[in-house]
Amino acid sequence: MRAVVLLSGGLDSYTAAAIAQSEGFELNALTILYGQRHAREVEAARLVARALGTARHLELSFDLRAIGGSSLTSDTAVPRGRDLESSEIPSTYVPARNTIFLSLALAWAEVLQAFDVFIGVNALDYSGYPDCRPEFIRAFEALAALATRAGVEGTPFRVHAPLMHLTKADIIRRGVALGLDYGLTHSCYDPGPDGAACGSCDSCVLRARGFAEVGLRDPLGHTTG
Amino acid sequence: MRAVVLLSGGLDSYTAAAIAQSEGFELNALTILYGQRHAREVEAARLVARALGTARHLELSFDLRAIGGSSLTSDTAVPRGRDLESSEIPSTYVPARNTIFLSLALAWAEVLQAFDVFIGVNALDYSGYPDCRPEFIRAFEALAALATRAGVEGTPFRVHAPLMHLTKADIIRRGVALGLDYGLTHSCYDPGPDGAACGSCDSCVLRARGFAEVGLRDPLGHTTG
Numbered sequence: 001m002r003a004v005v006l007l008s009g010g011l012d013s014y015t016a017a018a019i020a021q022s023e024g025f026e027l028n029a030l031t032i033l034y035g036q037r038h039a040r041e042v043e044a045a046r047l048v049a050r051a052l053g054t055a056r057h058l059e060l061s062f063d064l065r066a067i068g069g070s071s072l073t074s075d076t077a078v079p080r081g082r083d084l085e086s087s088e089i090p091s092t093y094v095p096a097r098n099t100i101f102l103s104l105a106l107a108w109a110e111v112l113q114a115f116d117v118f119i120g121v122n123a124l125d126y127s128g129y130p131d132c133r134p135e136f137i138r139a140f141e142a143l144a145a146l147a148t149r150a151g152v153e154g155t156p157f158r159v160h161a162p163l164m165h166l167t168k169a170d171i172i173r174r175g176v177a178l179g180l181d182y183g184l185t186h187s188c189y190d191p192g193p194d195g196a197a198c199g200s201c202d203s204c205v206l207r208a209r210g211f212a213e214v215g216l217r218d219p220l221g222h223t224t225g
Numbered sequence: 226m227r228a229v230v231l232l233s234g235g236l237d238s239y240t241a242a243a244i245a246q247s248e249g250f251e252l253n254a255l256t257i258l259y260g261q262r263h264a265r266e267v268e269a270a271r272l273v274a275r276a277l278g279t280a281r282h283l284e285l286s287f288d289l290r291a292i293g294g295s296s297l298t299s300d301t302a303v304p305r306g307r308d309l310e311s312s313e314i315p316s317t318y319v320p321a322r323n324t325i326f327l328s329l330a331l332a333w334a335e336v337l338q339a340f341d342v343f344i345g346v347n348a349l350d351y352s353g354y355p356d357c358r359p360e361f362i363r364a365f366e367a368l369a370a371l372a373t374r375a376g377v378e379g380t381p382f383r384v385h386a387p388l389m390h391l392t393k394a395d396i397i398r399r400g401v402a403l404g405l406d407y408g409l410t411h412s413c414y415d416p417g418p419d420g421a422a423c424g425s426c427d428s429c430v431l432r433a434r435g436f437a438e439v440g441l442r443d444p445l446g447h448t449t450g
């Protein structure tokens with residue numbers, strides 16, 4: 001069985017891809033360079049794809065900076081030390097990003113005759129992004145059934161979000177059990193010029209909390225600021 | 226009121242944009258260069274945007290040739306003289322194209338605080354593409370409500386497809402009544418090296434039939450092959 005997996009180079013998508021593989025799927029990894037300030041994660045995606053032994057690894061580029069509207073795709077500062085319990089959607093939200101990513105994954109899946117797409121979103125330890133919720137995933141599946149030749153011909157696309165109901169600590173436990181090397185990944189939204197993680201953006205803080213809860217040292221050696 | 230309009234440079238999207246304008250919307254035109262063989266239509270989109278006096282015209286590029294799966298984005302021949310009454314989806318179908326286009330339009334709309342998106346699809350004189358049907362548009366609206374910050378905050382996005390139930394002849398009548406110059410547009414899927422329309426692809430045949438039914442000469446002077 002073939003699957004298309006969205007692979008950003010972060011800890012979550014690496015784990016989601018490994019779960020797909022453990023379920024017997026052939027991995028076709030799709031990495032999207034969208035003008036994000038942490039473009040360094042694309043290098044991590046290459047390392048991760050190699051470690052997983054993906055059948056294919058496709059990189060697509062387009063410039064969401066032309067659209068902007070997010071601190072990840074503009075020169076607005078990335079928030080640090082934010083209250084993660086806040087219900088406010090932070091400036092790191094990229095308008096329609098997961099909709100765009102799943103659309104591109106759907107296109108490739110249809111060409112590959114892969115009817116399973118994996119995405120590493122989760123609804124617990126995340127930043128309150130609307131497009132990380134189960135109802136979003138279900139709505140995309142409903143759309144995919146109508147949008148495609150395969151859907152019309154009766155083959156449904158399934159969008160798998162195996163991390164949806166896991167905490168960051170659960171995700172790390174799962175990945176460690178699968179033998180993953182999280183030293184290959186990159187999580188920081190706003191790395192320094194040398195690629196070092198900032199330690200205080202949402203992504204760094206969630207990662208550090210996850211490793212702390214599991215009682216493991218992060219192989220990237222991050223400390224939170 | 227601001228709207229984002231998907232503007233390909235073809236006759237349909239020009240008419241859909243003009244209808245939006247006639248309804249009082251400020252036009253923010255989005256043209257997507259996706260590696261289509263008829264990239265010439267992007268030049269037509271610029272002419273059309275200028276003629277309409279759009280507030281903004283954004284061009285986004287990405288390479289769907291890396292994904293392929295369509296005669297429009299690969300070196301497979303474009304079908305000519307096809308039976309348009311056939312229920313078969315032709316090779317010019319581009320996997321998930323309208324899903325990708327609407328996703329990008331949604332991202333820009335959210336940034337512009339425009340809650341109306343116009344797309345020139347129609348369900349009558351088209352080529353049997355699944356992503357040109359009313360149920361597809363409704364499913365995208367349902368997705369958009371869940372996918373975005375604005376949706377979560379209670380502002381629905383509306384996707385307008387004002388041509389949905391019009392024949393090609395109806396569309397041309399509507400455009401002529403709005404004073405449109407269809408000589409600015411480009412419709413052929415597979416133009417010659419000089420940019421001339423082939424006259425025998427689905428898009429040329431549907432266009433020629435439309436003008437013939439209305440009893441007007443196509444300003445591009447096409448003849449069907």
